[in-house]
Amino acid sequence: xxxxxxxxxxxxxxxxxxxxxxxxxxxxxxxxxxxxxxxxxxxxxxxxxxxxxxxxxxxxxxxxxxxxxxxxxxxxxxxxxxxxxxxxxxxxxxxxxxxxxxxxxxxxxxxxxxxxxxxxxxxxxxxxxxxxxxxxxxxxxxxxxxxxxxxxxxxxxxxxxxxxxxxxxxxxxxxxxxxxxxxxxxxxxxxxxxxxxxxxxxxxxxxxxxxxxxxxxxxxxxxxxxxxxxxxxxxxxx
Amino acid sequence: xxxxxxxxxxxxxxxxxxxxxxxxxxxxxxxxxxxxxxxxxxxxxxxxxxxxxxxxxxxxxxxxxxxxxxxxxxxxxxxxxxxxxxxxxxxxxxxxxxxxxxxxxxxxxxxxxxxxxxxxxxxxxxxxxxxxxxxxxxxxxxxxxxxxxxxxxxxxxxxxxxxxxxxxxxxxxxxxxxxxxxxxxxxxxxxxxxxxxxxxxxxxxxxxxxxxxxxxxxxxxxxxxxxxxxxxxx
Numbered sequence: 220x221x222x223x224x225x226x227x228x229x230x231x232x233x234x235x236x237x238x239x240x241x242x243x244x245x246x247x248x249x250x251x252x253x254x255x256x257x258x259x260x261x262x263x264x265x266x267x268x269x270x271x272x273x274x275x276x277x278x279x280x281x282x283x284x285x286x287x288x289x290x291x292x293x294x295x296x297x298x299x300x301x302x303x304x305x306x307x308x309x310x311x312x313x314x315x316x317x318x319x320x321x322x323x324x325x326x327x328x329x330x331x332x333x334x335x336x337x338x339x340x341x342x343x344x345x346x347x348x349x350x351x352x353x354x355x356x357x358x359x360x361x362x363x364x365x366x367x368x369x370x371x372x373x374x375x376x377x378x379x380x381x382x383x384x385x386x387x388x389x390x391x392x393x394x395x396x397x398x399x400x401x402x403x404x405x406x407x408x409x410x411x412x413x414x415x416x417x418x419x420x421x422x423x424x425x426x427x428x429x430x431x432x433x434x435x436x437x438x439x440x441x442x443x444x445x446x447x448x449x450x451x452x453x454x455x456x457x
Numbered sequence: 458x459x460x461x462x463x464x465x466x467x468x469x470x471x472x473x474x475x476x477x478x479x480x481x482x483x484x485x486x487x488x489x490x491x492x493x494x495x496x497x498x499x500x501x502x503x504x505x506x507x508x509x510x511x512x513x514x515x516x517x518x519x520x521x522x523x524x525x526x527x528x529x530x531x532x533x534x535x536x537x538x539x540x541x542x543x544x545x546x547x548x549x550x551x552x553x554x555x556x557x558x559x560x561x562x563x564x565x566x567x568x569x570x571x572x573x574x575x576x577x578x579x580x581x582x583x584x585x586x587x588x589x590x591x592x593x594x595x596x597x598x599x600x601x602x603x604x605x606x607x608x609x610x611x612x613x614x615x616x617x618x619x620x621x622x623x624x625x626x627x628x629x630x631x632x633x634x635x636x637x638x639x640x641x642x643x644x645x646x647x648x649x650x651x652x653x654x655x656x657x658x659x660x661x662x663x664x665x666x667x668x669x670x671x672x673x674x675x676x677x678x679x680x681x682x683x684x685x686x687x688x689x690x691x
Binding site: 234260271274279281282289293296303307311315317318324352356362377407441449453454 | 472
């Protein structure tokens with residue numbers, strides 16, 4: 220008799236658990252189905268973002284092709300004209316400095332990355348992260364050391380490039396980049412080595428726990444600016 | 458005795474089935490809950506997606522504009538290939554555009570003028586970092602040309618502090634009061650500096666005198682040094 224009672228009790232508890240589970244299940248499923256609508260919207264959004272991105276990249280390639288044909292045309296047209304050859308060379312030189320062509324040359328690579336130190340072990344955890352200001356300061360020092368071309372995570376720095384803080388990431392040329400940051404600069408490598416001086420910005424970052432690596436290079440390649448450079452407000456004074 | 462045994466077997470089987478059902482339901486439950494969590498994350502990112510889409514659209518439009526411009530140029534070349542004078546003109550035009558982007562020409566246009574007057578009694582003096590941050594903020598707001606005390610800021614320009622008190626722009630010493638000019642959308646440029654936490658706002662709070670004037674004809678001089686490349690090659 221006692222045996223039967225125990226069995227009943229066990230069965231009862233089990234049924235209760237089962238019912239409970241089913242209830243939770245039903246509730247979740249209900250929530251889930253309401254989300255399908257939103258999901259659909261999002262998928263569309265995502266697809267549209269991707270589509271625009273693709274179209275943009277495609278257009279950039281087209282512009283590239285146009286540039287090449289244009290260059291060819293200019294070359295063709297100026298071939299017999301020595302006066303124009305000078306102008307053509309100036310255009311080429313100018314485009315290198317503006318950042319509209321891919322360039323190679325000797326220089327240095329600086330890598331900075333967020334610290335490995337556990338944030339609970341220090342007073343101010345924000346010191347362990349590479350900030351937009353740090354990147355800006357390094358770029359400024361490189362320019363001071365005579366850099367002729369600079370890129371941050373393959374984003375070419377041009378005259379309109381801003382280094383913006385975007386929460387957990389940094390935006391350069393409107394593109395999001397994150398740690399580790401690879402800053403490449405072309406110029407005299409010996410001059411860039413000055414960035415490692417005692418008391419310099421890189422050393423201060425290293426003391427704060429940031430991972431800093433400096434490397435000279437005989438030949439490095441810096442990509443061209445991938446955006447559009449076109450002034451709408453500024454006009455040359457004739 | 459036999460009856461008792463039979464009863465026990467039935468009970469055991471029943472409990473077994475119940476356990477199995479329970480386990481299955483639990484498994485399903487876990488699976489669905491797992492999925493739901495991911496979905497929630499995605500819902501949170503919807504706003505982000507929308508801004509991303511707007512960004513790409515703007516970029517695309519800009520690219521389209523440039524594409525059309527270049528195509529026009531190419532057409533001109535194709536049409537005027539015969540005339541040498543006109544070719545010269547076109548190449549000259551191209552060179553002008555390059556010089557404009559480089560900063561080798563005087564430019565004018567809509568923009569703002571910021572004047573920073575140093576206050577001796579302020580908590581901290583105006584440093585190269587302040588000027589750097591102002592330049593960065595102006596670029597963020599889409600400035601097309603910038604100068605500090607008529608030193609044009611180009612791609613290779615540096616602003617550094619030397620010997621703790623001397624500020625050098627383009628390796629040239631500049632003195633207070635600092636006059637920073639920028640060409641671009643006036644509203645964007647102004648709000649980038651004035652907003653709470655903006656660079657002008659920060660300097661004001663330190664006690665310095667900051668004035669910002671909008672002008673429809675800001676004049677910015679060209680970069681006045683030789684621009685040469687020694688290390689970069691194509």
